[in-house]
Amino acid sequence: MTPTILIVEDEPKLVELLALYLQAEHFQTVSVGDGTEVRAAIQAHQPDLVLLDLMLPGKDGLAVCKDIRQHSDLPIIMVTAKVEELDRLLGLELGADDYICKPYSPREVVARVKAVLRRRRTPQSNAGSEHSALYIDESTYTAKLDGVLLDLTPVEFRLFALFARSPGHIYSRDRLLALIYDDHRIVTDRTVDSHIKNLRRKLQAIRPEQDLIKSIYGVGYRYEDDPVNSTT
Structure with missing residues (x-):
């Protein structure tokens, strides 16, 4: 079946372009321009x-995302105009699957849509x-x-497992600190950067041609690879 993408955007020219x-990539599209119309759509x-824009009339994207997540795990890509807003979205951890900053390339949006749908359709567990x-x-x-065993510290392992469970998801430094240090110790952003640097070095020793952990300037980090086969 042809996937359907709901475009929630109040700029008609952007809706038409997206x-x-x-x-052109064989998706069906529908659109609404007001946050209050999303649930009915x-x-x-x-x-x-x-595809959910942050700034909307009627009900903003934050409220719409929260509303969707109360009753559905429908994939959501949030669209925002400022990096500062993106950082705030990440801090709120609203449950969006990905985030895109304006101005964007329509080709990038299509690629992100494909990536999110591909991750959702791929089984995330293949024990053994x-x-x-x-x-x-x-x-x-x-x-x-x-096939190569990674020699990771406990913190590096927790980081790697977190990234690998949600490839493509952007994590802010604050969120990573909260997730990898469950004892809530006080550490700095530089601590996360140091762990990421060490983890990258160990991964690149196996795949020197590929940077698996991407830095998103001013925001945080994103892991990019095939979905993980894991046991928990």
Whole structure:
């Protein structure tokens, strides 16, 4: 079946442009320009993904995202005009699957849509399969990349497992600190950067041609690779 994308955007020219590019890649599109119309549009069209602008009349994107997440795990890509707003979105952890900053390339939006849908359709667990490109067993703190055992510290392992569970998801430094230090110790952003640097070095020793952990300037980090096969 052809996937349907709901475009929630109040700028008609942007809606027309996004719809044109998405339809060229064999997506169906529907659109609304007011946040109060989103719930009815979801019920009427059953979209496979929502492209959700932050600044909307009627009800803003933050409120719309919260409303969707109360009753659905429908994939959401949030669109915002400022990096500062993106950082705030990440801090709120609203449950969006990805975030895009304006101005953007329509081709990038299409690529992000495809990536999110691909991740959602790919089984995230294949217990016992150690022959995949990436294998993580959180019960034994074992991680392998391309069949090579990774020698990771406990913090590096927690970071890697977190990234690998949600490839493509952007994590702010504050959010990473909260997730990897569950004892709520006081550490600085530089501590996260140091762990990321060490983790990158160990990954690049196996894949020197590929930077698996991307820095998103002014925001945080994103892991980019095939979905993980893991046991927990």
